[in-house]
Amino acid sequence: MARVRYLGPEPVTVPELGDLLVEPDQVVEVPDERFEGYVCQTTNWESVEEPGLKAAAAEKKAARDRAAKGADL
Numbered sequence: 001m002a003r004v005r006y007l008g009p010e011p012v013t014v015p016e017l018g019d020l021l022v023e024p025d026q027v028v029e030v031p032d033e034r035f036e037g038y039v040c041q042t043t044n045w046e047s048v049e050e051p052g053l054k055a056a057a058a059e060k061k062a063a064r065d066r067a068a069k070g071a072d073l
Helices: 034-039 051-073
Strands: 002-007 012-014 020-022 027-030 045-049
Touching: 002 034, 027 034, 034 045
Parallel strands: none
Antiparallel strands: 002 027, 002 045, 012 020
16 A cells, blocks of 8 residues: 555545545555555645555565575575
8 A cells, every 4th residue: 555645734534545534744545556646636645655665665675584594594
């Protein structure tokens, strides 16, 4: 899941997120496939974490861990 920050001046209800009430400056998770639909509204939303970054970071960490184990042998 990607993460975006709400930039609007008042709380809003987001039906796509299960009628979640989002407060100004609140960070929420949105489905990766809908990320662009939020961040294209530049006066309302900004990117905090792009789609797939958590998975990429987890894979990099796993690769480092595997390399470290190999060096310990």
